[in-house]
Amino acid sequence: xxxxxxxxxxxxxxxxxxxxxxxxxxxxxxxxxxxxxxxxxxxxxxxxxxxxxxxxxxxxxxxxxxxxxxxxxxxxxxxxxxxxxxxxxxxxxxxxxxxxxxxxxxxxxxxxxxxxxxxxxxxxxxxxxxxxxxxxxxxxxxxxxxxxxxxxxxxxxxxxxxxxxxxxxxxxxxxxxxxxxxxxxxxxxxxxxxxxxxxxxxxxxxxxxxxxxxxxxxxxxxxxxxxxxxxxxxxxxxxxxxxxxxxxxxxxxxxxxxxxxxxxxxxxxxxxxxxxxxxxxxxxxxxxxxxxxxxxxxxxxxxxxxxxxxxxxxxxxxxxxxxxxxxxxxxxxxxxxxxxxxxxxxxxxxxxxxxxxxxxxxxxxxxxxxxxxxxxxxxxxxxxxxxxxxxxxxxxxxxxxxxxxxxxxxxxxxxxxxxxxxxxxxxxxxxxxxxxxxxxxxxxxxxxxxxxxxxxxxxxxxxxxxxxxxxxxxxxxxxxxxxxxxxxxxxxxxxxxxxxxxxxxxxxxxxxxxxxxxxxxxxxxxxxxxxxxxx
Numbered sequence: 001x002x003x004x005x006x007x008x009x010x011x012x013x014x015x016x017x018x019x020x021x022x023x024x025x026x027x028x029x030x031x032x033x034x035x036x037x038x039x040x041x042x043x044x045x046x047x048x049x050x051x052x053x054x055x056x057x058x059x060x061x062x063x064x065x066x067x068x069x070x071x072x073x074x075x076x077x078x079x080x081x082x083x084x085x086x087x088x089x090x091x092x093x094x095x096x097x098x099x100x101x102x103x104x105x106x107x108x109x110x111x112x113x114x115x116x117x118x119x120x121x122x123x124x125x126x127x128x129x130x131x132x133x134x135x136x137x138x139x140x141x142x143x144x145x146x147x148x149x150x151x152x153x154x155x156x157x158x159x160x161x162x163x164x165x166x167x168x169x170x171x172x173x174x175x176x177x178x179x180x181x182x183x184x185x186x187x188x189x190x191x192x193x194x195x196x197x198x199x200x201x202x203x204x205x206x207x208x209x210x211x212x213x214x215x216x217x218x219x220x221x222x223x224x225x226x227x228x229x230x231x232x233x234x235x236x237x238x239x240x241x242x243x244x245x246x247x248x249x250x251x252x253x254x255x256x257x258x259x260x261x262x263x264x265x266x267x268x269x270x271x272x273x274x275x276x277x278x279x280x281x282x283x284x285x286x287x288x289x290x291x292x293x294x295x296x297x298x299x300x301x302x303x304x305x306x307x308x309x310x311x312x313x314x315x316x317x318x319x320x321x322x323x324x325x326x327x328x329x330x331x332x333x334x335x336x337x338x339x340x341x342x343x344x345x346x347x348x349x350x351x352x353x354x355x356x357x358x359x360x361x362x363x364x365x366x367x368x369x370x371x372x373x374x375x376x377x378x379x380x381x382x383x384x385x386x387x388x389x390x391x392x393x394x395x396x397x398x399x400x401x402x403x404x405x406x407x408x409x410x411x412x413x414x415x416x417x418x419x420x421x422x423x424x425x426x427x428x429x430x431x432x433x434x435x436x437x438x439x440x441x442x443x444x445x446x447x448x449x450x451x452x453x454x455x456x457x458x459x460x461x462x463x464x465x466x467x468x469x470x471x472x473x474x475x476x477x478x479x480x481x482x483x484x485x486x487x488x489x490x491x492x493x494x495x496x497x498x499x500x501x502x503x504x505x506x507x508x509x510x511x512x513x514x515x516x517x518x519x520x521x522x523x524x525x526x527x528x529x530x531x532x533x534x535x
Contacts, residue, residue, distance in 0.1 A: 015050050022058050027225045030065035033058055038074075049086070052078055057095055064102035065226075072102050090135035093128045094145045100125035101152055112404050115156070115412055116394040123419045123426075126152050130426040143173035144222060149426075150182050156416040157409040159186050160268060160479035164261060170211075177219045180212035181231050187269065195486075196267030204269050206239040245272045256318045262474055264307060264481060276517070279311060281481070283488055286368075287495040296507060299488075302364040304510070306357060306484075310477055313353035317470055320346045337447035339463055344444045347463075347470060348437040354473035355434035358421065361414070361484045368488060371399040381422055384415035406494055410487035417480060430473050433459070433466070442466075 018040075025033040037058035040051050056078035063071030076099040083092045104118035104125070129149035133142050146169035153162040163186045169179035187205040190196050212219070212235045219235075220228040247258055254273040257263050263271040264279040271278050286297050319325075325342040358380035365371070366378050386395040396404055396415075404411050420427040436442045436459035443451070444463045451460050461469075509517065 015054070018051075019054050022054065023224075026058070026062050026065060030062040031068070033062035034066060034068060034071045037062065049082065052082060053092070053095070056082070056099075060095065060099040060102055061224075064105065067106060069103065069106045072099055072106065075099050076103065088135065088137055090132045090138040090141045090145070093132035093135060094141050094148070097125040097128035097132065097145070097148060097152075100128065101148070112396075112412065115416065116396070119394055119416075119419060122152065122156070123416075123424075126420060126426040127424060143169045143176045143179065146172065147176060147179045147182065147222070150179065154182070154186065157413040158416060158479065158483070159189065159413075160482045161417075161476070162186060163268060164475050164479070167261065174211065175215040175218050176222065177212040177215040177235070178222050178227065178231075180208045180215075181219070181234055184208035184212070184234070190268065196265070197270075197272070200244060200267050200270040200272075202239065203244055209235060209237070209239055244270050245274070247273065252322065253315070253318050256322070257314065260471055260475065262314050262478055264310065264478065268482070279307070281307070281485055283485065283492075285492050286488070287492055299364060299368050300507060302360070302367060303485075306360050306364065306481060309353055309357055309360070310474075310481060313350045313357075313477070314474055316346055316350040316353075317474060320350065320470075321467065334452045336450060336452040337445045338451075338460075339444045339446050344463070347444065347466060348433075348442055351430070351466070351470045351473050352434050352437055354470075354477040355431055357477045358418075358480055361480055364484065365414075365487070368491075369399055369403065371397070381418045384411070384418055403491060408487060408490045408494075410483045410490055413483045414480065414487065417476075417483070427476065430469055430476065433461070433469060 022033055022036060025036070037055050040055040056075040059071045059075030059078070063069070063075060076096060079092050079096045079099060082089070083096070086092065100121040104121045107114060107118050126149060129145050129152065132138060132145035133149070135141075138145070146165050150162045150165035150169065153159075153165060163183055166179045166183040166186070169176050170183070173179075184205040187201045187208070191198050191201050191205075212231075216228075216235055219231055247255060250258070250273050258271065258273070261269060264281040265271040266281055283300070283303065286299060288297060320343060325346065327341050327343075329341055331340040359378070362380040362383040363375065363378045365383060366373070366375070371383075384397055384400060386397050400411055417427070419425055421431050422428060433442060441458045443458055443460050444466055445460060446463045449460050449462045449465075451458065
């Protein structure tokens with residue numbers, strides 16, 4: 001017995017030594033690292049699975065550096081084989097995600113069709129990262145999996161979701177300097193694009209970079225020496241850290257909104273709750289051709305409804321998590337620790353409203369870009385592409401293709417998000433809960449998740465898990481609203497050419513017209529006007 005333990009310990013020492021040697025070789029000579037990884041035997045008596053995973057990981061990482069597509073594909077195949085025998089191992093999902101991202105990156109970028117050609121492996125990669133985060137054996141991998149998921153989202157121009165994902169990675173491991181730098185880069189990009197309050201964004205970015213500097217050694221540990229060199233200038237640069245908005249006098253609701261990053265204000269982090277109407281995200285302008293019928297363009301009314309639906313779902317979620325509802329119902333107990341009453345139904349209503357908002361965005365997009373077709377057949381998952389058959393390659397919708405070709409990256413962000421909502425995507429569970437609570441039944445349990453008797457018409461979920469999905473659904477809906485506003489802003493900016501004649505049309509706030517805000521307050525808050533330009 002002791003002899004067997006000694007052999008196992010000796011085998012682990014050999015494995016760790018070999019792992020350290022091959023990883024150090026990655027930066028110096030990736031081609032040689034591939035060669036030596038291929039020579040590793042998976043039949044080693046002790047730690048055979050470990051050596052197989054080491055071999056697969058080196059093939060992917062070194063293959064990425066050496067631009068060796070075959071090595072990456074071989075590494076992916078090995079991890080998929082490992083998952084068939086060890087489906088609970090979170091690190092295999094994580095490494096598979098890395099492999100598929102590396103595989104997509106081998107496709108040269110020659111234009112925006114790159115997103116179509118690489119959609120499959122990148123979508124699969126995001127799904128694997130999500131599985132790594134939510135696996136039962138995920139505690140040791142959650143922060144790095146979320147970081148790489150954030151990187152993948154950022155590459156798809158889904159910057160709001162990427163920031164949320166980096167923030168979650170830091171919640172698991174505050175020393176994750178790669179996540180800190182990722183979050184800082186998004187905020188600094190917002191400053192460059194004039195999105196949000198410059199001083200606030202710079203202050204939060206500076207704090208992220210200060211944290212990254214304190215844990216600078218972790219960059220090499222997590223992402224390798226190349227990443228360390230690539231990020232050194234950003235981390236070592238001097239940045240002023242100003243004051244953030246003061247939340248000391250904020251209400252519990254405002255703290256809830258700030259803590260989960262759920263404000264619909266142009267600044268994605270650190271909103272100013274001293275304002276009466278701090279959910280201030282609006283359009284700058286709308287361009288319409290001469291001859292359009294009079295009246296305010298319907299897109300303003302549509303956005304008002306979308307925004308108010310989100311705010312209603314957000315407040316309902318807050319009430320569900322912090323308050324008790326009056327309960328007059330008498331319910332039968334199903335003997336499976338299920339929760340019945342107003343509270344679980346309110347949870348379901350809030351989550352459903354978030355996902356319903358996505359279809360509204362698709363309809364509003366159809367209105368703005370004048371996409372032909374019946375209004376009652378417009379869905380978020382089908383709006384962005386020309387066909388939806390699995391045996392056909394993806395193609396941009398012909399009405400959206402010209403805008404994508406002109407560089408409207410927010411259309412790509414919404415299209416990529418729609419792929420993750422579909423079955424098999426990283427976000428599909430949120431849509432599944434929406435469908436279940438709308439068309440069938442969703443039952444929540446505060447202990448366990450095993451029904452008294454199974455039914456194909458009932459979806460069961462632990463209350464804690466559903467609560468997490470609700471917060472994430474709110475963040476998802478918020479991100480989609482940001483992309484929608486960004487999509488219109490980009491389109492409007494490209495419409496503003498010097499040869500066009502333009503007359504400004506100020507669209508006053510609803511509250512000013514209703515007499516809810518005085519003229520002084522109205523004027524003070526008119527930094528973001530709604531304008532209709534006439535061509």
